[in-house]
Amino acid sequence: xxxxxxxxxxSRRVLLSxxxxxxxxxxxxxxxxxxxxxxxxALPSWNDGPAKQAILDFVRATTDQTSSxxxxxxxxxxxxxxxxxxxxxxxxxxxxMFALDRVRVLAATHPEWQNxxxxxxxxxxxxxxxxxxxxKEWTExxxxxxxxxxxxxxxxxxxxxxxxxxxxxxxxxxTELVYRPMIxxxxxxxxxxxxxxxxTGGGQEFVRVYSQRVYAVPxxxxxxxxxxxxxxxxxxxxxxxxxxMVFFIDDHNGKAIGxxxxxxxRPYASxxxxxxxxxxxxxxxxxxxxxxxxxxxxxxxxxxxxxxxxGGLPDTKVxxxxxxxxxxxxxxxxxxxxxxxxxxxxxxxx
Amino acid sequence: xxxxxxxxxxSRRVLLSxxxxxxxxxxxxxxxxxxxxxxxxALPSWNDGPAKQAILDFVRATTDQTSSxxxxxxxxxxxxxxxxxxxxxxxxxxxxMFALDRVRVLAATHPEWQNxxxxxxxxxxxxxxxxxxxxKEWTExxxxxxxxxxxxxxxxxxxxxxxxxxxxxxxxxxTELVYRPMIxxxxxxxxxxxxxxxxTGGGQEFVRVYSQRVYAVPxxxxxxxxxxxxxxxxxxxxxxxxxxMVFFIDDHNGKAIGxxxxxxxRPYASxxxxxxxxxxxxxxxxxxxxxxxxxxxxxxxxxxxxxxxxGGLPDTKVxxxxxxxxxxxxxxxxxxxxxxxxxxxxxxxx
Numbered sequence: 001x002x003x004x005x006x007x008x009x010x011s012r013r014v015l016l017s018x019x020x021x022x023x024x025x026x027x028x029x030x031x032x033x034x035x036x037x038x039x040x041x042a043l044p045s046w047n048d049g050p051a052k053q054a055i056l057d058f059v060r061a062t063t064d065q066t067s068s069x070x071x072x073x074x075x076x077x078x079x080x081x082x083x084x085x086x087x088x089x090x091x092x093x094x095x096x097m098f099a100l101d102r103v104r105v106l107a108a109t110h111p112e113w114q115n116x117x118x119x120x121x122x123x124x125x126x127x128x129x130x131x132x133x134x135x136k137e138w139t140e141x142x143x144x145x146x147x148x149x150x151x152x153x154x155x156x157x158x159x160x161x162x163x164x165x166x167x168x169x170x171x172x173x174x175t176e177l178v179y180r181p182m183i184x185x186x187x188x189x190x191x192x193x194x195x196x197x198x199x200t201g202g203g204q205e206f207v208r209v210y211s212q213r214v215y216a217v218p219x220x221x222x223x224x225x226x227x228x229x230x231x232x233x234x235x236x237x238x239x240x241x242x243x244x245m246v247f248f249i250d251d252h253n254g255k256a257i258g259x260x261x262x263x264x265x266r267p268y269a270s271x272x273x274x275x276x277x278x279x280x281x282x283x284x285x286x287x288x289x290x291x292x293x294x295x296x297x298x299x300x301x302x303x304x305x306x307x308x309x310x311g312g313l314p315d316t317k318v319x320x321x322x323x324x325x326x327x328x329x330x331x332x333x334x335x336x337x338x339x340x341x342x343x344x345x346x347x348x349x350x
Numbered sequence: 351x352x353x354x355x356x357x358x359x360x361s362r363r364v365l366l367s368x369x370x371x372x373x374x375x376x377x378x379x380x381x382x383x384x385x386x387x388x389x390x391x392a393l394p395s396w397n398d399g400p401a402k403q404a405i406l407d408f409v410r411a412t413t414d415q416t417s418s419x420x421x422x423x424x425x426x427x428x429x430x431x432x433x434x435x436x437x438x439x440x441x442x443x444x445x446x447m448f449a450l451d452r453v454r455v456l457a458a459t460h461p462e463w464q465n466x467x468x469x470x471x472x473x474x475x476x477x478x479x480x481x482x483x484x485x486k487e488w489t490e491x492x493x494x495x496x497x498x499x500x501x502x503x504x505x506x507x508x509x510x511x512x513x514x515x516x517x518x519x520x521x522x523x524x525t526e527l528v529y530r531p532m533i534x535x536x537x538x539x540x541x542x543x544x545x546x547x548x549x550t551g552g553g554q555e556f557v558r559v560y561s562q563r564v565y566a567v568p569x570x571x572x573x574x575x576x577x578x579x580x581x582x583x584x585x586x587x588x589x590x591x592x593x594x595m596v597f598f599i600d601d602h603n604g605k606a607i608g609x610x611x612x613x614x615x616r617p618y619a620s621x622x623x624x625x626x627x628x629x630x631x632x633x634x635x636x637x638x639x640x641x642x643x644x645x646x647x648x649x650x651x652x653x654x655x656x657x658x659x660x661g662g663l664p665d666t667k668v669x670x671x672x673x674x675x676x677x678x679x680x681x682x683x684x685x686x687x688x689x690x691x692x693x694x695x696x697x698x699x700x
Contacts, residue, residue: 016513074568162646204611208614218615219615220612222617226611229611231629237636238606238629238636253581256581256590257579257581260501260590261554262570263569264555264568264570279581283581285624317652
């Protein structure tokens with residue numbers, strides 16, 4: 001389902017210097033336009049700079065009735081990728097961590113898994129093998145851990161896991177590993193009349209388990225990947241059973257398709273961090289008027305991780321930020337957020 | 351995709367007498383519960399009776415903070431079928447009328463259709479044949495008229511048609527043929543904090559063309575059937591192209607599935623008029639607390655049409671209200687709205 005882009009011939013070295021230059025590029029609006037003063041207290045975890053300024057300029061342009069870019073409140077839609085954009089995605093997507101833990105729990109009733117890949121690798125703690133699981137192997141893991149129960153049962157299981165599981169490096173609940181600066185952007189946009197949607201390549205139902213609590217984003221504003229569900233009667237009551245079959249992949253092209261399918265309006269602002277978000281930003285940018293397109297760039301190995309053109313981490317297929325994405329970001333005038341330079345602090349617990 | 355129910359052995363005659371009794375059945379709440387007085391001016395196009403009372407009782411029970419059935423505003427979701435529930439669906443679904451008109455327009459560039467079924471029947475005005483088109487024949491008609499253009503182009507074409515086409519009997523624009531009493535219910539629920547969704551077996555994008563204008567229901571609150579769309583670049587700009595392939599059928603089982611997929615919350619109130627709405631009402635009724643489940647029953651051949659157990663019209667596959675649906679409505683305590691007895695007036699233009 002993933003569209004392959006022609007790989008760029010531009011070397012990582014060139015891109016790294018490009019990236020270093022990006023933060024000094026002008027923001028969304030013309031550099032000659034008067035810059036709005038930051039409303040007192042807005043975006044406190046952001047350092048002053050082009051990324052913060054782009055957000056402030058965008059909000060002013062779209063909410064000031066005298067602006068030519070004014071957007072009526074009913075059309076104010078902002079979309080956010082989740083993994084790597086709103087919370088930590090390394091060393092593996094949180095939902096993958098959940099799936100691996102579920103394999104360990106379910107192994108008690110699946111003795112055959114001890115000698116059967118890909119389960120064997122999980123159970124023996126072979127993390128190197130896990131890091132190189134193919135899509136087919138992940139499909140087996142997801143099938144064994146995410147299907148065969150009702151949707152309500154799944155929500156319950158995932159909810160319980162999130163209350164106990166902790167991130168291997170930060171030793172914190174996964175829901176604590178949301179980026180404070182991004183929560184501030186969500187709140188700031190919402191305070192200015194925007195409806196904020198999560199548009200995730202991850203499982204729609206998994207994200208719904210905590211989106212209200214963590215982001216104040218209700219279930220109906222979560223667009224994600226999904227599997228087939230089947231309507232069945234159980235003891236005279238209807239249930240939706242989760243089937244081992246993909247229904248919709250909300251990633252790459254699927255993000256633009258999913259936005260149209262679920263929202264039916266083109267976003268005025270969208271935020272991503274990887275190749276999977278490219279089409280969402282393209283789709284956003286193709287609309288008229290002021291449109292905010294931002295990419296979170298993981299260049300902070302000290303406080304979090306550095307990957308993509310910033311290098312540093314082996315490719316674990318998480319949050320791929322290709323050279324060509326950086327090229328397109330520059331060509332299209334998308335704003336790249338440097339985690340290292342633009343964010344004063346990363347997490348609320350700091 | 352349609353689940354087949356075992357056909358009921360109960361004769362139409364028995365059902366007709368059942369239907370005659372239904373309006374005297376108690377509403378949603380216990381008959382011993384004190385009945386709320388109708389707020390002055392609420393639901394003016396409804397005659398006093400159990401259907402109107404069921405709506406008033408439900409709203410009081412779910413919005414009164416002292417009620418054991420109080421529902422916090424964020425969970426107040428109401429879902430409405432469209433064809434036959436919110437507007438006239440006879441002699442054919444409006445979207446089918448649109449498709450037939452499109453065949454006539456597109457015939458200019460398709461000379462071969464003059465001798466090719468199912469197009470030939472449409473072009474020669476053989477309405478009897480059209481009334482008996484199979485699903486396969488409709489699929490061909492929909493494929494020829496609803497796909498092969500971008501989604502934006504489709505919205506434009508459908509919008510233009512709605513501004514000119516008129517209903518063969520009422521000689522009114524289709525958007526004028528919405529039921530005034532149902533608009534009042536939508537408004538009344540919305541005034542009481544409910545978010546109102548359309549959940550239609552019809553095309554999601556077709557309904558989005560007019561849902562805001564006609565029902566004040568925005569695109570993101572329209573759940574419907576959809577075809578596959580494809581993300582493509584045209585002159586450097588992304589478009590979503592409509593492909594001749596079904597993506598999701600939001601009917602029967604699909605309505606419960608679609609509600610969970612798009613909304614992620616179980617409705618507290620739902621309104622339908624045909625077998626295709628059965629699972630939506632079951633899904634609504636399976637939730638705890640006060641739940642309003644209503645079926646619009648077309649028994650008014652003078653002001654509109656009489657069909658289903660009320661008989662009168664030949665089966666055109668539109669809005670099938672089977673005997674078994676009436677049996678289930680009675681067994682489950684769903685409220686049947688008699689168009690003839692419960693509605694003072696049908697349309698705003700009357």
